[in-house]
Every structure is written in structure tokens, then in C-alpha cells.
Amino acid sequence: MPRAGLDPATVVAAGAALADEVGLTNLTMGLLAERLNVRTPSLYKHVSGQEDLSRRIAVLALNEVADAIGGAIQGYAGRDALAAAAHAFRAFVLNHPGRYAATIGLKPSDPDDPDDPLITAAQRSLGTFRAVLRGYEIGEADMDHALRMLRTLCHGFATLQAAHGFQMSADVEESFEWLIAFTDRGLRAM
Amino acid sequence: MPRAGLDPATVVAAGAALADEVGLTNLTMGLLAERLNVRTPSLYKHVSGQEDLSRRIAVLALNEVADAIGGAIQGYAGRDALAAAAHAFRAFVLNHPGRYAATIGLKPSDPDDPDDPLITAAQRSLGTFRAVLRGYEIGEADMDHALRMLRTLCHGFATLQAAHGFQMSADVEESFEWLIAFTDRGLRAM
DNA sequence: CAAGGCAAGCTAATCAGATTAGCTTTTAGC
DNA sequence: GCTAAAAGCTAATCTGATTAGCTTGCCTTG
Numbered sequence: 001m002p003r004a005g006l007d008p009a010t011v012v013a014a015g016a017a018l019a020d021e022v023g024l025t026n027l028t029m030g031l032l033a034e035r036l037n038v039r040t041p042s043l044y045k046h047v048s049g050q051e052d053l054s055r056r057i058a059v060l061a062l063n064e065v066a067d068a069i070g071g072a073i074q075g076y077a078g079r080d081a082l083a084a085a086a087h088a089f090r091a092f093v094l095n096h097p098g099r100y101a102a103t104i105g106l107k108p109s110d111p112d113d114p115d116d117p118l119i120t121a122a123q124r125s126l127g128t129f130r131a132v133l134r135g136y137e138i139g140e141a142d143m144d145h146a147l148r149m150l151r152t153l154c155h156g157f158a159t160l161q162a163a164h165g166f167q168m169s170a171d172v173e174e175s176f177e178w179l180i181a182f183t184d185r186g187l188r189a190m
Numbered sequence: 191m192p193r194a195g196l197d198p199a200t201v202v203a204a205g206a207a208l209a210d211e212v213g214l215t216n217l218t219m220g221l222l223a224e225r226l227n228v229r230t231p232s233l234y235k236h237v238s239g240q241e242d243l244s245r246r247i248a249v250l251a252l253n254e255v256a257d258a259i260g261g262a263i264q265g266y267a268g269r270d271a272l273a274a275a276a277h278a279f280r281a282f283v284l285n286h287p288g289r290y291a292a293t294i295g296l297k298p299s300d301p302d303d304p305d306d307p308l309i310t311a312a313q314r315s316l317g318t319f320r321a322v323l324r325g326y327e328i329g330e331a332d333m334d335h336a337l338r339m340l341r342t343l344c345h346g347f348a349t350l351q352a353a354h355g356f357q358m359s360a361d362v363e364e365s366f367e368w369l370i371a372f373t374d375r376g377l378r379a380m
Numbered sequence: 381c382a383a384g385g386c387a388a389g390c391t392a393a394t395c396a397g398a399t400t401a402g403c404t405t406t407t408a409g410c
Numbered sequence: 411g412c413t414a415a416a417a418g419c420t421a422a423t424c425t426g427a428t429t430a431g432c433t434t435g436c437c438t439t440g
Binding site: 038 | 417420
């Protein structure tokens with residue numbers, strides 16, 4: 001009976017994948033163990049419990065979002081960068097609802113601890129939004145507000161759509177494009 | 191030993207209050223029973239389980255949001271109505287994080303069933319946003335998109351703030367005002 | 381006012397899922 | 411090959427949801 005050869009990263013990756021499939025709330029240690037061909041208690045050798053698992057999934061997700069947006073905006077600026085970032089963000093949330101859900105409502109970690117990988121990952125994904133805004137003429141004073149707006153829009157739209165929150169008739173894709181255009185116009189008019 | 195005299199509405203109201211205090215995820219049937227001076231199984235005489243309870247809390251919350259926004263925008267139009275609605279919405283989410291959380295990620299109910307109180311409540315709160323937009327010169331074609339944008343902004347900002355998502359230096363209140371002004375400008379420019 | 385019946389509450393039991401304790405055994409490093 | 415840490419396992423505990431079935435308060439009807 002050979003060993004499974006797990007390590008924290010493998011467990012977290014499998015947990016994230018499973019969360020995307022069944023939903024974060026339905027992710028149980030038992031289900032994850034089964035997926036990894038291991039008995040439930042064995043998982044505790046790699047993660048300290050559900051909260052730890054969830055937090056690590058969140059870190060993974062935030063880094064992946066950062067990578068996705070970062071890659072998508074390469075070579076673009078202004079409206080093109082905005083659109084690319086928004087689409088990349090939303091695609092990530094729709095394709096990985098489970099792991100994105102893990103990034104919401106985490107116990108607020110000490111924002112001063114620069115060793116916390118969660119902080120690092122959050123900063124990275126924030127950095128990509130900041131990069132998008134560099135393509136606009138935004139004063140120093142407005143930068144943080146604009147950044148928060150961008151986050152609000154992306155997060156809000158993606159989570160509402162993922163939760164089937166848009167049940168009106170109009171096409172959701174069209175609304176998303178409309179939203180991007182609206183934001184671009186506003187930012188350029190600053 | 192007199193009876194507790196519970197009914198579904200009482201149980202749901204207590205559940206909503208408790209969810210606000212301890213968080214929706216920490217709302218257990220046992221805790222709720224204790225709050226109502228009743229044994230856990232007794233709750234099942236009034237709600238059919240946790241999912242049912244959560245759904246009813248969501249209905250309550252959506253109706254309360256609609257009332258809050260509806261009341262706040264009375265007598266206002268344009269930018270004043272927009273600001274009043276946004277503030278009312280956010281205040282609700284911040285004061286009642288538990289019950290608002292219940293409105294997210296519910297199993298999508300049949301949108302065609304007009305008897306579902308959840309649909310009714312959702313329509314009501316949507317109606318208040320529609321009322322805000324009537325103060326702007328928005329063409330028929332843009333209405334649904336603008337409506338979705340408004341929801342996106344309110345939902346996104348409030349949930350991010352409730353989740354302690356804004357850890358940058360700038361003042362959150364200031365960002366919120368900035369966001370409202372940005373949106374107002376954009377809508378007026380249509 | 382008494383009888384009947386429904387529904388609210390209760391106790392006891394079952395079940396799923398998280399987590400811990402303590403044992404066994406692979407396997408990396410010497 | 412030897413040994414010790416780490417990885418897995420079984421067994422056990424605990425919390426929380428839910429169901430079954432009993433008891434009894436309370437409202438209605440006669």
C-alpha cells in the first residue's frame with residue numbers, strides 16, 4: 001500500500017477544484033479525502049482544519065486572479081485594459097465560483113503582517129487594478145477611490161451573476177459591456 | 191408550563207436578528223432555539239429546516255431593504271435620490287449583515303412563479319432602484335443596464351465593506367461619496 | 381361547561397461531518 | 411540496513427441537523 005504522496009499544495013488545489021464543482025459550502029473534508037483517495041483524518045496532516053483550508057484556497061484564488069488579470073491587460077491601456085481586466089475577472093469568478101467564494105468573508109487578518117500570504121496575494125490582485133487605472137488621467141487624490149470603484153464593480157457584477165442575481169430580460173453580456181463603457185467614459189472625463 | 195406561542199414569523203424574525211449578531215454561517219438551530227426558550231426540535235414545527243429558514247430570512251431582508259430605500263428616497267429625485275438610496279442600502283447591509291447574507295446565493299427559485307414571496311420581495315427592492323433611475327434621462331434601451339449597474343454598485347460596495355475588504359488608507363465614507371458622484375455624473379451625461 | 385382534536389413542545393434517537401488521539405508503516409537520510 | 415520524522419489509518423468524541431413518536435395545552439363545538 002504505497003503512500004498517497006500528498007502535501008499542502010496538492011490538498012489545497014484539490015480542495016479548490018472541488019469547491020468549484022460542488023460549491024464552497026458543500027465542500028466537506030470527507031468529500032475532499034475521497035477525491036484524494038485518502039481517509040478523512042489524513043487531511044489534517046496537511047491543513048489544520050476547514051478554516052485553514054478555506055484560507056489557503058483564498059490565497060490560491062487571489063493569486064490566480066492576479067495572474068489572470070495581469071496577463072489579460074498585457075499590452076493594453078485605457079479602455080482596452082479596463083475591458084480586458086473586467087472580462088478576465090468575471091471569467092475567473094464564473095469559472096471558479098468555489099475558490100472565489102473563499103476570498104469573501106474571511107476573518108480579517110492583521111493587515112500589517114507582511115508575511116501573511118493572504119495579504120501578499122490581495123496586494124497582488126489589487127496591483128493589477130491599479131495598473132488598469134494608470135491608463136487614465138487620474139489625480140493622486142482620486143486614485144484610491146477609483147480603485148475601490150473598480151473592485152466594487154468587478155466584485156459586484158461577478159458575484160451577482162454567479163448567484164443568478166440577474167433575472168431580468170436584458171442580455172447579461174450586453175449589460176456588462178454597457179457597464180464597462182459607462183466606467184470608461186466616467187474615468188476619461190475626470 | 192405555558193406554551194412559547196411561536197409562529198413562523200417570530201422564528202424567522204429571531205433568526206434574522208441572531209444572524210445579524212453572530213453571522214449567518216454561525217446561526218445554528220440550537221442557538222436559535224435557546225434564544226426562543228424552546229428545545230431545538232420544536233423549531234421544526236414552524237420552519238422546515240435550515241434552508242427554509244434561510245430563505246425566509248432572505249425574503250424578510252429583501253422586503254426590509256425595499257422599505258428602507260423606498261422611505262429614504264421619498265421626495266427626492268436625481269442625485270439626491272441616488273445618494274439616499276445608496277446610503278440606505280449600505281446602512282442596511284452594515285446594520286444587518288446576517289440577514290443580507292441570506293439573500294445571496296440562494297437556490298434560484300423559479301422566476302416565473304409569481305406566488306413565491308422571494309420573487310415578490312426581490313421585485314419590490316428592484317422597483318426602488320428603478321424609481322431612482324426615473325430621475326434621470328435614461329432611454330428605454332439603457333434602463334435595464336443602468337438598473338443592473340446600480341445593483342452592482344450597491345451590492346458590491348456594501349458587501350466588500352461588510353467583509354472588511356477595504357484595507358487601504360483612504361476613508362471609506364469618502365470613497366462612497368465619490369462613487370455616488372461618479373455615477374451621478376455618468377447618468378446625467380447620458 | 382365538557383369532549384375532541386389539532387398543533388406545539390418535548391424526549392430520545394439517528395446521522396453526517398469535523399476533529400483528536402494514538403498506533404502503524406513508509407521512506408528519506410545516514 | 412537503521413532510525414526517526416512524517417503520512418496514513420482506525421477508533422472515538424463532539425457538535426449540529428433532522429426525524430419519530432409521545433404528551434398535553436388550548437381552542438372549538440356541542
